[in-house]
Amino acid sequence: MLTSSFVLGSTSHGFNGGDMLFQLVMFIILLALLKKFAWGPLMGIMTQREEHVANEIQAAEASRQEALKYLEEQREIVKQSRTEAGQLIENAKLQGEAQREDIVNQARLEAERVKESAKREIVQEKEKAITALREQVASLSVLIASKVIEKELSEADQEQLINDYIQEAGEGK
Amino acid sequence: MNHEAPLHDFMGLTFNLSNVLMITIASLVVFLIAVIGTRKLAMKPTGMQNFMEWIMDFVKGIINSNMDWRTGGQFQLLGMTLLMYIFVSNMLGLPFAISYDGVLWWKSPTADPVITLTLAVMVLGLTHYYAIKMKGAKGYFKAYKNPMTLVEEFTNSLTLGLRLYGNIYAGEVLLGLLAGTLAFSGPAGFIGAIVPTLVWQGYSIFVGSIQAFIFVTLTMVYLSHKVSDDH
Numbered sequence: 085m086l087t088s089s090f091v092l093g094s095t096s097h098g099f100n101g102g103d104m105l106f107q108l109v110m111f112i113i114l115l116a117l118l119k120k121f122a123w124g125p126l127m128g129i130m131t132q133r134e135e136h137v138a139n140e141i142q143a144a145e146a147s148r149q150e151a152l153k154y155l156e157e158q159r160e161i162v163k164q165s166r167t168e169a170g171q172l173i174e175n176a177k178l179q180g181e182a183q184r185e186d187i188v189n190q191a192r193l194e195a196e197r198v199k200e201s202a203k204r205e206i207v208q209e210k211e212k213a214i215t216a217l218r219e220q221v222a223s224l225s226v227l228i229a230s231k232v233i234e235k236e237l238s239e240a241d242q243e244q245l246i247n248d249y250i251q252e253a254g255e256g257k
Numbered sequence: 258m259n260h261e262a263p264l265h266d267f268m269g270l271t272f273n274l275s276n277v278l279m280i281t282i283a284s285l286v287v288f289l290i291a292v293i294g295t296r297k298l299a300m301k302p303t304g305m306q307n308f309m310e311w312i313m314d315f316v317k318g319i320i321n322s323n324m325d326w327r328t329g330g331q332f333q334l335l336g337m338t339l340l341m342y343i344f345v346s347n348m349l350g351l352p353f354a355i356s357y358d359g360v361l362w363w364k365s366p367t368a369d370p371v372i373t374l375t376l377a378v379m380v381l382g383l384t385h386y387y388a389i390k391m392k393g394a395k396g397y398f399k400a401y402k403n404p405m406t407l408v409e410e411f412t413n414s415l416t417l418g419l420r421l422y423g424n425i426y427a428g429e430v431l432l433g434l435l436a437g438t439l440a441f442s443g444p445a446g447f448i449g450a451i452v453p454t455l456v457w458q459g460y461s462i463f464v465g466s467i468q469a470f471i472f473v474t475l476t477m478v479y480l481s482h483k484v485s486d487d488h
Contacts, residue, residue, distance in 0.1 A: 100270075100272065100371045102270035103273050103372060103375070104371055104372075106272065107276070107371075107376065110281065110284050111338075114338060117288055118288065118291050118334070118337075118338050121291070122294070122295045122309070123334045123337060127313070129299070130310060
Protein backbone atom coordinates (compact mmCIF):
# COMPACT_ATOMS: atom_id res chain seq x y z
CA MET A 85 0.00 0.00 0.00
CA LEU A 86 2.82 2.38 0.90
CA THR A 87 4.78 1.60 -2.26
CA SER A 88 1.85 2.02 -4.56
CA SER A 89 1.03 5.26 -2.84
CA PHE A 90 4.54 6.55 -3.46
CA VAL A 91 4.46 5.59 -7.10
CA LEU A 92 1.06 6.73 -8.09
CA GLY A 93 0.20 9.10 -5.29
CA SER A 94 -3.40 9.78 -4.61
CA THR A 95 -4.57 8.26 -7.86
CA SER A 96 -4.16 4.80 -6.45
CA HIS A 97 -7.86 5.05 -5.84
CA GLY A 98 -8.78 4.99 -9.49
CA PHE A 99 -9.24 7.33 -12.37
CA ASN A 100 -10.25 10.84 -11.29
CA GLY A 101 -11.93 12.11 -14.43
CA GLY A 102 -13.55 14.88 -12.44
CA ASP A 103 -10.17 16.29 -11.41
CA MET A 104 -9.02 16.39 -14.99
CA LEU A 105 -12.14 18.16 -16.10
CA PHE A 106 -11.98 20.55 -13.20
CA GLN A 107 -8.33 21.34 -13.78
CA LEU A 108 -8.92 21.93 -17.47
CA VAL A 109 -11.92 24.16 -16.91
CA MET A 110 -10.23 26.08 -14.12
CA PHE A 111 -7.13 26.64 -16.21
CA ILE A 112 -9.13 27.92 -19.14
CA ILE A 113 -11.13 30.21 -16.85
CA LEU A 114 -7.91 31.43 -15.23
CA LEU A 115 -6.38 32.07 -18.64
CA ALA A 116 -9.42 34.01 -19.79
CA LEU A 117 -9.68 36.05 -16.59
CA LEU A 118 -5.98 36.86 -16.53
CA LYS A 119 -6.07 37.84 -20.16
CA LYS A 120 -8.91 40.23 -19.46
CA PHE A 121 -7.79 41.66 -16.13
CA ALA A 122 -4.02 41.32 -15.95
CA TRP A 123 -2.08 40.37 -19.08
CA GLY A 124 -4.15 42.49 -21.41
CA PRO A 125 -3.64 45.78 -19.56
CA LEU A 126 -0.01 44.88 -18.82
CA MET A 127 0.70 44.14 -22.47
CA GLY A 128 -1.12 47.31 -23.38
CA ILE A 129 1.04 49.44 -21.14
CA MET A 130 4.18 47.69 -22.36
CA THR A 131 3.28 48.26 -25.99
CA GLN A 132 2.38 51.82 -25.11
CA ARG A 133 5.77 52.28 -23.50
CA GLU A 134 7.49 50.73 -26.48
CA GLU A 135 5.64 53.12 -28.74
CA HIS A 136 6.43 56.00 -26.43
CA VAL A 137 10.13 55.16 -26.46
CA ALA A 138 10.10 54.71 -30.21
CA ASN A 139 8.30 58.03 -30.61
CA GLU A 140 10.74 59.76 -28.30
CA ILE A 141 13.68 58.38 -30.23
CA GLN A 142 12.09 59.46 -33.45
CA ALA A 143 11.35 62.91 -32.06
CA ALA A 144 14.91 63.25 -30.78
CA GLU A 145 16.20 62.19 -34.17
CA ALA A 146 13.93 64.67 -35.88
CA SER A 147 14.92 67.54 -33.61
CA ARG A 148 18.58 66.67 -34.06
CA GLN A 149 18.05 66.73 -37.81
CA GLU A 150 16.27 70.06 -37.49
CA ALA A 151 19.03 71.49 -35.33
CA LEU A 152 21.57 70.38 -37.91
CA LYS A 153 19.52 72.01 -40.62
CA TYR A 154 19.30 75.23 -38.64
CA LEU A 155 23.00 75.16 -37.98
CA GLU A 156 23.69 74.73 -41.68
CA GLU A 157 21.29 77.54 -42.43
CA GLN A 158 22.91 79.83 -39.90
CA ARG A 159 26.32 78.99 -41.24
CA GLU A 160 25.11 79.79 -44.71
CA ILE A 161 23.67 83.08 -43.52
CA VAL A 162 26.88 84.06 -41.76
CA LYS A 163 28.89 83.19 -44.86
CA GLN A 164 26.52 85.16 -47.00
CA SER A 165 26.61 88.22 -44.78
CA ARG A 166 30.37 88.03 -44.68
CA THR A 167 30.58 88.06 -48.47
CA GLU A 168 27.95 90.77 -48.54
CA ALA A 169 29.95 92.89 -46.13
CA GLY A 170 33.07 92.36 -48.22
CA GLN A 171 31.15 93.36 -51.29
CA LEU A 172 29.83 96.43 -49.55
CA ILE A 173 33.31 97.50 -48.55
CA GLU A 174 34.56 96.83 -52.05
CA ASN A 175 31.71 98.84 -53.49
CA ALA A 176 32.34 101.71 -51.13
CA LYS A 177 36.00 101.67 -52.07
CA LEU A 178 35.17 101.71 -55.78
CA GLN A 179 32.66 104.46 -55.27
CA GLY A 180 35.16 106.52 -53.30
CA GLU A 181 37.71 106.03 -56.01
CA ALA A 182 35.24 107.12 -58.63
CA GLN A 183 34.19 110.11 -56.60
CA ARG A 184 37.80 111.13 -56.09
CA GLU A 185 38.42 110.87 -59.80
CA ASP A 186 35.34 112.87 -60.44
CA ILE A 187 36.28 115.62 -58.05
CA VAL A 188 39.78 115.85 -59.41
CA ASN A 189 38.50 115.99 -62.94
CA GLN A 190 36.03 118.65 -62.04
CA ALA A 191 38.70 120.68 -60.33
CA ARG A 192 40.92 120.33 -63.33
CA LEU A 193 38.17 121.46 -65.63
CA GLU A 194 37.39 124.38 -63.38
CA ALA A 195 41.01 125.41 -63.31
CA GLU A 196 41.19 125.13 -67.07
CA ARG A 197 38.10 127.28 -67.41
CA VAL A 198 39.46 129.89 -65.02
CA LYS A 199 42.78 129.95 -66.85
CA GLU A 200 41.04 130.27 -70.18
CA SER A 201 38.91 133.16 -69.02
CA ALA A 202 41.90 134.87 -67.49
CA LYS A 203 43.78 134.52 -70.76
CA ARG A 204 40.88 135.95 -72.67
CA GLU A 205 40.66 138.87 -70.31
CA ILE A 206 44.37 139.49 -70.64
CA VAL A 207 44.12 139.52 -74.40
CA GLN A 208 41.15 141.85 -74.25
CA GLU A 209 42.90 144.17 -71.88
CA LYS A 210 45.99 144.14 -74.06
CA GLU A 211 43.98 145.01 -77.12
CA LYS A 212 42.19 147.73 -75.27
CA ALA A 213 45.49 149.12 -74.10
CA ILE A 214 46.98 148.94 -77.60
CA THR A 215 43.95 150.73 -79.05
CA ALA A 216 44.15 153.37 -76.41
CA LEU A 217 47.87 153.75 -77.00
CA ARG A 218 47.38 153.95 -80.74
CA GLU A 219 44.82 156.72 -80.32
CA GLN A 220 47.10 158.59 -78.05
CA VAL A 221 50.02 158.18 -80.38
CA ALA A 222 47.94 159.49 -83.26
CA SER A 223 46.77 162.53 -81.41
CA LEU A 224 50.26 163.10 -80.10
CA SER A 225 51.80 162.80 -83.51
CA VAL A 226 49.24 165.23 -84.90
CA LEU A 227 50.06 167.57 -82.10
CA ILE A 228 53.77 167.21 -82.71
CA ALA A 229 53.25 167.58 -86.36
CA SER A 230 51.27 170.74 -85.92
CA LYS A 231 53.95 172.05 -83.59
CA VAL A 232 56.65 171.21 -86.07
CA ILE A 233 54.72 172.66 -88.94
CA GLU A 234 54.01 175.82 -87.03
CA LYS A 235 57.66 176.29 -86.18
CA GLU A 236 59.58 175.26 -89.29
CA LEU A 237 57.38 175.67 -92.29
CA SER A 238 58.94 178.21 -94.59
CA GLU A 239 57.22 180.20 -97.29
CA ALA A 240 58.42 177.91 -99.92
CA ASP A 241 57.56 174.83 -98.12
CA GLN A 242 54.12 176.13 -97.43
CA GLU A 243 53.69 176.77 -101.05
CA GLN A 244 54.89 173.35 -101.86
CA LEU A 245 52.51 171.78 -99.44
CA ILE A 246 49.54 173.62 -100.66
CA ASN A 247 50.39 172.61 -104.11
CA ASP A 248 50.73 169.06 -103.19
CA TYR A 249 47.31 169.20 -101.59
CA ILE A 250 45.77 170.71 -104.57
CA GLN A 251 47.51 168.15 -106.75
CA GLU A 252 46.19 165.40 -104.66
CA ALA A 253 42.73 166.74 -104.60
CA GLY A 254 42.84 167.09 -108.33
CA GLU A 255 44.05 163.62 -108.90
CA GLY A 256 41.52 162.33 -106.43
CA LYS A 257 38.66 163.52 -108.64
CA MET B 258 1.84 10.13 5.65
CA ASN B 259 -0.34 7.64 3.88
CA HIS B 260 -3.41 9.79 3.79
CA GLU B 261 -6.69 9.04 2.18
CA ALA B 262 -8.04 11.24 -0.55
CA PRO B 263 -11.46 12.88 -0.16
CA LEU B 264 -13.10 11.24 -3.16
CA HIS B 265 -16.55 12.17 -4.24
CA ASP B 266 -18.61 10.89 -7.14
CA PHE B 267 -20.61 13.44 -9.06
CA MET B 268 -22.39 12.95 -12.42
CA GLY B 269 -20.44 9.79 -13.15
CA LEU B 270 -17.06 11.43 -12.59
CA THR B 271 -14.81 10.95 -9.62
CA PHE B 272 -13.70 14.17 -7.97
CA ASN B 273 -10.83 14.37 -5.53
CA LEU B 274 -12.17 17.22 -3.42
CA SER B 275 -8.72 18.15 -2.13
CA ASN B 276 -7.55 18.59 -5.72
CA VAL B 277 -10.61 20.67 -6.48
CA LEU B 278 -9.90 22.82 -3.44
CA MET B 279 -6.20 23.26 -4.20
CA ILE B 280 -6.76 23.97 -7.90
CA THR B 281 -9.23 26.65 -6.91
CA ILE B 282 -6.87 28.12 -4.33
CA ALA B 283 -3.91 28.07 -6.72
CA SER B 284 -5.97 29.71 -9.46
CA LEU B 285 -7.24 32.29 -7.01
CA VAL B 286 -3.73 33.09 -5.76
CA VAL B 287 -2.41 33.45 -9.30
CA PHE B 288 -5.35 35.60 -10.24
CA LEU B 289 -4.92 37.84 -7.20
CA ILE B 290 -1.17 38.23 -7.71
CA ALA B 291 -1.62 39.07 -11.36
CA VAL B 292 -4.52 41.45 -10.84
CA ILE B 293 -2.97 43.24 -7.85
CA GLY B 294 0.31 43.44 -9.76
CA THR B 295 -1.33 45.15 -12.68
CA ARG B 296 -3.65 47.51 -10.84
CA LYS B 297 -1.55 50.65 -10.94
CA LEU B 298 -0.15 50.52 -14.43
CA ALA B 299 2.11 53.37 -15.36
CA MET B 300 4.55 54.20 -18.10
CA LYS B 301 7.20 54.33 -15.41
CA PRO B 302 6.72 50.94 -13.71
CA THR B 303 6.90 50.70 -9.95
CA GLY B 304 6.78 47.88 -7.43
CA MET B 305 4.64 44.95 -8.51
CA GLN B 306 4.39 46.16 -12.06
CA ASN B 307 8.12 45.64 -12.41
CA PHE B 308 7.70 42.08 -11.22
CA MET B 309 4.85 41.36 -13.63
CA GLU B 310 6.79 42.89 -16.49
CA TRP B 311 9.77 40.78 -15.53
CA ILE B 312 7.60 37.65 -15.80
CA MET B 313 6.36 38.86 -19.16
CA ASP B 314 9.89 39.42 -20.43
CA PHE B 315 11.01 36.12 -18.97
CA VAL B 316 8.34 34.20 -20.88
CA LYS B 317 9.10 36.28 -23.92
CA GLY B 318 12.71 35.18 -23.64
CA ILE B 319 11.68 31.51 -23.41
CA ILE B 320 9.51 31.85 -26.51
CA ASN B 321 12.14 33.80 -28.42
CA SER B 322 14.75 31.14 -27.81
CA ASN B 323 12.46 28.56 -29.42
CA MET B 324 10.71 30.27 -32.27
CA ASP B 325 10.15 33.37 -34.23
CA TRP B 326 8.33 36.05 -32.25
CA ARG B 327 5.79 36.51 -35.05
CA THR B 328 4.50 32.99 -34.54
CA GLY B 329 5.40 32.75 -30.86
CA GLY B 330 3.85 36.00 -29.66
CA GLN B 331 0.39 34.49 -29.38
CA PHE B 332 1.64 31.91 -26.86
CA GLN B 333 2.90 34.49 -24.42
CA LEU B 334 -0.28 34.66 -22.35
CA LEU B 335 -0.43 30.86 -22.19
CA GLY B 336 3.20 30.72 -21.12
CA MET B 337 2.78 33.35 -18.40
CA THR B 338 -0.34 31.74 -17.01
CA LEU B 339 1.24 28.27 -17.04
CA LEU B 340 4.41 29.55 -15.38
CA MET B 341 2.62 31.35 -12.58
CA TYR B 342 0.02 28.64 -12.05
CA ILE B 343 2.55 25.83 -11.83
CA PHE B 344 4.91 27.86 -9.68
CA VAL B 345 2.17 28.81 -7.23
CA SER B 346 0.89 25.22 -7.21
CA ASN B 347 4.35 23.92 -6.44
CA MET B 348 4.78 26.41 -3.62
CA LEU B 349 1.40 25.74 -2.01
CA GLY B 350 2.43 22.35 -0.63
CA LEU B 351 5.69 23.59 0.86
CA PRO B 352 4.83 25.46 4.06
CA PHE B 353 2.42 22.88 5.44
CA ALA B 354 0.13 20.01 4.64
CA ILE B 355 -3.28 19.92 6.23
CA SER B 356 -4.97 16.65 6.87
CA TYR B 357 -8.27 16.35 8.63
CA ASP B 358 -9.63 13.08 9.87
CA GLY B 359 -6.92 11.13 8.05
CA VAL B 360 -7.82 12.86 4.82
CA LEU B 361 -5.18 15.03 3.12
CA TRP B 362 -6.70 18.38 2.13
CA TRP B 363 -3.87 20.87 1.69
CA LYS B 364 -1.10 19.90 -0.73
CA SER B 365 0.33 20.95 -4.03
CA PRO B 366 -2.18 20.26 -6.77
CA THR B 367 0.83 19.44 -8.96
CA ALA B 368 1.73 16.60 -6.59
CA ASP B 369 -1.04 14.65 -8.27
CA PRO B 370 -0.28 12.98 -11.62
CA VAL B 371 -3.84 13.49 -12.77
CA ILE B 372 -3.41 17.25 -12.58
CA THR B 373 0.03 17.38 -14.20
CA LEU B 374 -0.99 14.96 -16.94
CA THR B 375 -4.07 17.05 -17.58
CA LEU B 376 -1.87 20.11 -18.05
CA ALA B 377 0.51 18.13 -20.25
CA VAL B 378 -2.26 16.71 -22.41
CA MET B 379 -3.79 20.18 -22.67
CA VAL B 380 -0.44 21.54 -23.91
CA LEU B 381 -0.04 18.69 -26.38
CA GLY B 382 -3.61 19.26 -27.56
CA LEU B 383 -2.79 22.90 -28.12
CA THR B 384 0.28 21.99 -30.15
CA HIS B 385 -1.89 19.88 -32.47
CA TYR B 386 -4.50 22.62 -32.70
CA TYR B 387 -1.96 25.28 -33.63
CA ALA B 388 -0.14 22.93 -36.01
CA ILE B 389 -3.32 22.42 -38.02
CA LYS B 390 -4.28 26.08 -37.73
CA MET B 391 -0.94 27.38 -38.96
CA LYS B 392 0.28 24.78 -41.40
CA GLY B 393 -3.00 23.36 -42.63
CA ALA B 394 -4.05 19.71 -42.52
CA LYS B 395 -1.55 18.75 -45.22
CA GLY B 396 1.40 20.24 -43.43
CA TYR B 397 0.18 18.73 -40.19
CA PHE B 398 0.00 15.15 -41.47
CA LYS B 399 3.27 15.45 -43.33
CA ALA B 400 4.99 15.36 -39.94
CA TYR B 401 3.70 11.80 -39.38
CA LYS B 402 5.49 10.17 -42.31
CA ASN B 403 7.86 8.87 -39.69
CA PRO B 404 5.82 6.60 -37.36
CA MET B 405 8.22 7.36 -34.53
CA THR B 406 6.63 10.78 -34.32
CA LEU B 407 3.45 9.09 -33.11
CA VAL B 408 5.34 7.44 -30.29
CA GLU B 409 6.88 10.78 -29.51
CA GLU B 410 3.47 12.28 -28.91
CA PHE B 411 2.76 9.80 -26.12
CA THR B 412 6.16 10.02 -24.55
CA ASN B 413 6.08 13.81 -24.71
CA SER B 414 2.81 14.12 -22.88
CA LEU B 415 3.78 11.46 -20.36
CA THR B 416 7.21 12.87 -19.58
CA LEU B 417 5.93 16.44 -19.47
CA GLY B 418 3.29 15.59 -16.91
CA LEU B 419 5.16 12.96 -14.90
CA ARG B 420 8.35 15.01 -14.59
CA LEU B 421 6.47 17.77 -12.82
CA TYR B 422 4.45 15.36 -10.72
CA GLY B 423 7.48 13.32 -9.73
CA ASN B 424 9.52 16.28 -8.59
CA ILE B 425 6.78 17.90 -6.57
CA TYR B 426 5.40 14.67 -5.14
CA ALA B 427 8.84 13.49 -4.09
CA GLY B 428 9.42 16.82 -2.41
CA GLU B 429 6.19 16.53 -0.50
CA VAL B 430 6.81 12.94 0.50
CA LEU B 431 10.20 13.79 1.90
CA LEU B 432 8.82 16.86 3.64
CA GLY B 433 6.06 14.68 5.07
CA LEU B 434 8.57 12.13 6.29
CA LEU B 435 10.78 14.81 7.86
CA ALA B 436 8.15 17.05 9.37
CA GLY B 437 5.42 14.46 9.86
CA THR B 438 7.17 11.29 10.93
CA LEU B 439 10.66 12.19 12.16
CA ALA B 440 9.55 15.27 14.09
CA PHE B 441 6.98 13.26 16.02
CA SER B 442 9.30 10.40 16.90
CA GLY B 443 10.60 12.18 20.04
CA PRO B 444 12.39 15.32 21.26
CA ALA B 445 15.68 14.32 19.57
CA GLY B 446 13.86 13.58 16.38
CA PHE B 447 12.11 16.95 16.53
CA ILE B 448 15.37 18.84 16.92
CA GLY B 449 17.08 16.65 14.33
CA ALA B 450 14.29 17.26 11.85
CA ILE B 451 14.54 21.05 11.92
CA VAL B 452 17.69 21.45 9.82
CA PRO B 453 16.94 18.88 7.09
CA THR B 454 13.39 20.21 6.84
CA LEU B 455 14.66 23.74 6.32
CA VAL B 456 17.19 22.57 3.78
CA TRP B 457 14.66 20.47 1.94
CA GLN B 458 12.12 23.28 1.88
CA GLY B 459 14.69 25.61 0.39
CA TYR B 460 15.61 23.00 -2.16
CA SER B 461 11.94 22.41 -2.92
CA ILE B 462 11.44 26.09 -3.65
CA PHE B 463 14.30 25.81 -6.10
CA VAL B 464 12.89 22.62 -7.62
CA GLY B 465 9.40 24.11 -7.83
CA SER B 466 10.70 27.17 -9.68
CA ILE B 467 12.84 25.09 -12.00
CA GLN B 468 9.97 22.71 -12.77
CA ALA B 469 7.64 25.59 -13.61
CA PHE B 470 10.33 26.99 -15.91
CA ILE B 471 10.95 23.59 -17.51
CA PHE B 472 7.27 22.99 -18.07
CA VAL B 473 6.85 26.30 -19.87
CA THR B 474 10.07 25.83 -21.84
CA LEU B 475 9.05 22.35 -22.99
CA THR B 476 5.61 23.65 -23.87
CA MET B 477 7.22 26.21 -26.13
CA VAL B 478 9.62 23.63 -27.57
CA TYR B 479 6.75 21.31 -28.49
CA LEU B 480 4.74 24.19 -29.88
CA SER B 481 7.65 25.36 -32.00
CA HIS B 482 8.26 21.82 -33.29
CA LYS B 483 4.71 21.63 -34.45
CA VAL B 484 4.29 25.15 -35.68
CA SER B 485 7.52 25.85 -37.52
CA ASP B 486 8.37 24.24 -40.85
CA ASP B 487 12.00 23.35 -40.43
CA HIS B 488 11.46 20.53 -37.93
